[in-house]
Amino acid sequence: MSFADLGLSDELLKAIIAKGYDTPTPIQAQAIPSVLMMRDLIAIAQTGTGKTASFVLPMIDILAxxxxxxxxxxxxxxxxTRELAAQVAENFEAYGKNHDLKMALLIGGVQMGDQVKALNEGVDVLIATPGRLMDLFERGKILLTGCDLLVIDEADRMLDMGFIPDIETICSKLPAQRQTLLFSATMPPPIKKLADKFLSNPKLIEVARPATANINIAQHKVLVDVRKKREVLRTLLKTDNVSTAMIFANRKTTVRELNKSLLDHGFKSGEIHGDMDQSSRIAELDKFKDGRINILCCSDVAARGLDVKGVSHVFNFDTPWHPDDYVHRIGRTGRAGATGRAFTFVAPADLEAIENVEKLTGMKIPVYDMKAAGVGAEPDTQVEAEAPPARERRPRREERAPREARAPREARAPREERAPREERAPREERAPREERAPREERAPREERAPREERAPREERAPREEREPRTPRNEEPRRPRRGEQAEAPSAPGEWNGPVPGFLGISAL
Structure with missing residues (x-):
């Protein structure tokens, strides 16, 4: 089957041939005729199967x-995401070059003025992220009453990002009589509920089992200690015939640190994550597509839908927290019939996450034996903690003297009777414990002299004969300013300060 068999116009076929395509993918072959017939559609297909062209191509002919x-x-x-919106815009420009169609791109991170200007001039195709679209709608800059065709792309990703309430609001503003196309890699219950609510008698197309990984991708998991990840990654980048690679991490900070580390080791790498502004993200993607860099470190903002030709490898530097993200990450390679390789680093803490991935995909991911592949010994997942510096390290258990060779505990002197450390005889010259008086022959504690009757250590006088100290709280108070101190009186007489109310002055 060719694209000409799908009922597309001659102008569109010329643009398709100019892009170098002649045979539709399975999703395109099933979806395009249904869209041209103005039917609602639910299309479930794994990433990298040509979903974008399956709605862009028929839309161009409909809007002509x-x-x-x-x-x-x-x-x-x-x-x-902004990247997916920009990618769809590129497809419209490429395939619609022989048609008089205007397009507007509504995404965050760029100036709103140019977008409003384009809307005021009138557009045939509006490509938008839900947040920016809702913002312009609330400002009264856009009307949706004339929209006859709605496409919800990457619906499961919309669910993950919390956009479903916005999508429901947008759908309620559109005309009731419209054509709606929903594309998704998976069909969780909330997406099924959304489809039941807003689609009318849709045709269901499913070209592969949901969440099935692409069979053109050779998948491996690498058991690695968390501290050895960067070293193992550099080894694989140097030895596995990597032409272009995308490396995914779970955190934005990890993406930044990993890119810096690769640059320090001489690799041509870049980064893309949610903390970058839109212009910087587009610039990094352009470098990657143009070949100025061949390694792109990414967070999951770039995991879905980005179509970069010739990606030979995908590395999951972190095992993804959500199993669906695994399918979308590795889908950046092995696209359009090409083959690719995907490596997932599995630290001991990731064992449960990789089990969830294998449960979702229905396959056991083989362990990559680095030693057998000739790239060094495979890192052990139970690597010992690094030894402390030599000056602090205690002798290992096996380096200590055997317990049988040590002196019996009974032969050691009691702690109270030991001489100071400096005056003690060497351990070898001390008397064995057996020659000391046995504990049973000592006088019982009850028959010993009371502590008060024992001779004091320094021959001090007994505690009772010492002059008692004056308690701190009974010391005579110093006279305040304006008061006169009394001379000490005879015993039994008042010797404290004279109360002020008596008005007696000292003679």
Whole structure:
């Protein structure tokens, strides 16, 4: 089957041939005729199967007939991320070059003025992220009453990012009589509920089992200690015939640190994550696509939908927390019939996460034996903690004298009777414990002299004969300013300060 068999226009076929394609993928072959027939559609397919072209191509032919109006887009495509929205825009420009169609891109991170200007001039295709679209709608800059075609792309990703309430609001603002296309890699219950609510008698297309990884991708898991990850990654990048690679980490800070480490070791790498502004992210993607860098460190913001040709390897530097993210990450390689390789680093703490991935995909990911592959010994998942510096290290248990060779505990002198450390005889010259008086022959504690009757150590006088100290709280108070101190009186007489109310002055 060729694209000409799908009922597309000659102008569109010329653009497809110019892009170098001649045979549709299974999802395209099933979806394009249904879209041209104006049917609602639910398409479930794994990433990298050509989902974008399966709605872009028929939309171009549908929109070729009609008139655009200011502030009222004729069709709307919702994407979860800015990168996916920009990628769909590129597809429209490439395939629609022989048609008189105008397009607007509504994404965050860029100036709103140019976007509003494009809307005022009228657009045939509006490609937007839900957040920016809702912002412009609430400002009264856009009307959705003239939108006859809605595409919800990467619906499961929309769910993960919390966009489902926004999508429901947007759907409620669109005309009731419209065509709706929903594309997703998986179909969790919330997405099924959304489809039941907003799609009318949709045709279901499923070209592969949900959450099944691409069979063109050779998958491996690498058992590695968490402290050895960077070293193992550098080894694989040097030895596994890597032409271009995408490396995914769970945290943005890990992405930044990993990119810096690779640059320090001489690799041509870049980074893309959510903390970067839109212009910087686009610049890094352009470098990767142009070949100025061949390694791209990513967070999951780039895991879904990005179509970069020729990615030979995907490395999961961190095992993904969500099993669905695994399928989307490794889907960056092995696209459009090409083959690819995917390595997932599994630290001891990741064992449960990788089990969840294997349960979702229905396959046991083989362990990559680095030693057998000739790239060094495989790191052990139970690596011992690094030894402390030599000056602090205690002798290992096996280095100590055997317990049988040590002096019996009974032969050691009691702690109270030992001489000071400096005056003690060497351990070898001390008397054995057996020659000391046995504990049983000592006088019982009850028959010993009371502590008060024993001779004092320094021959001090008994405690009773010492002059008692004056307690701190009974010391005579110093006279305050303006008071006169009394001379000490005879015993039994008042010797404290004279109360002020008596008015007696000292003679």
């Amino acid at each position: 007939h009609g008139r655009r109006r200011a502030m009222m887009p004729r069709s709307l495509i919702l994407e979860p």
